[in-house]
Amino acid sequence: MKRIVHIVGTGTIGEPLIGLLTDFRDRFGIDEVTFHKRTPLESDKSRIRHLMERGAHLVTEPEAVTAFEGMGQKVSYEAQEALEQATVIIDCTPAGNENKERLYSKLSGPRGFLAQGSEFGFGKPYARGVNDEAMVAEEDRFIQIVSCNTHNITTLIKTLADDGADGMALERGSFVCMRRANDVTQASSFIPAPTVGKHGDPEFGTHHARDAYHLFETLDTRLDLFSSAVKLNTQYMHSIWFQLVLNRDTTLGEVTGRLHDNHRVAVTSKSQANLIFSFGRDHGYYGRILSQTVVVLPTVLVRRNREIIGFCFTPQDGNSLLSSVAATLWRMNPEWDDVAQRLEPIRRWLYQEI
């Protein structure tokens, strides 16, 4: 049986994911990559053509086939056919939950369905390296790849507070997510000034801490977390201020040692987001670094022996891409050792120092 990965949506997350899965399909053990593009647009022609030249197959609704083919873009499958034949479906739209209800829950063929950060409740939340051991092959057909900032927050907690058999040494975690207003791929949503977000959740503040809480809950760990968010008038990377209060003493030496020991964490002495972004452009996969977080070492401080305070940057789509690929490979063959081996060719974009 052909192993087909089908991506729905060609936006900020969908487009690089289609490219990554297509470029490495042989190493990942994928026979075919198909992608669903809803809207035939003259302005999108060049990027769709490039994805197809790399080997991905275009899928659309029956009523859009003529328009795509009129632009010289061969449609390989119609939408329903592509869904039915897929081994794993990765929804990269802001409508994953709606699509689950309307389409995915009616399909028996695919071994797995993934949706992205905004789609809370789609399935078990997952971030590579944080809760792999919580995934159950027979149960977790639906998986939510948590948002980029949730990857960052949960990786920080796991790296700095996880004491293994002694449990999680976290008393309380607070985070301020300073978000870029829009992505370089987006032409709208620019804001002229910093815009603060409301604390819509009385327990967690914003969805970032809530999502991190639920991710750790899959490991039977319940944490006291709170987050706030502010949008900045920049297109560069998200930045996060964090404060982790431990229930035991620590030292700066222990903290930096733990950061260095996690190969999914990058550290930097650069204090400006544009320099990290620029590093990604020069040394990343199509401009992306796949690390879960980039911690600015000179900002890291241990206060009163138990509080770890600092700043970090979020490799926004990079960390979600890594988890999306890892979860896809795991749904194809639910053996984490095999997943790690197949991920080897993209490990070079997991930088430990930037």
Ligand SMILES: NC(=O)c1ccc[n+]([C@@H]2O[C@H](COP(=O)([O-])OP(=O)(O)OC[C@H]3O[C@@H](n4cnc5c(N)ncnc54)[C@H](OP(=O)(O)O)[C@@H]3O)[C@@H](O)[C@H]2O)c1
């Ligand atoms: N942006 C990031 O850095 C980032 C990072 C981590 C996670 N995420 C998550 O990834 C998901 C997608 O975000 P994104 O930033 O990639 O979005 P986006 O850039 O707006 O792209 C979404 C794409 O989905 C397609 N689409 C299909 N059905 C749709 C529908 N019913 N409504 C709207 N769009 C539909 C559209 O493509 P066509 O019309 O061309 O098919 C659109 O280009 C969200 O869950 C988000 O939380 C985003």
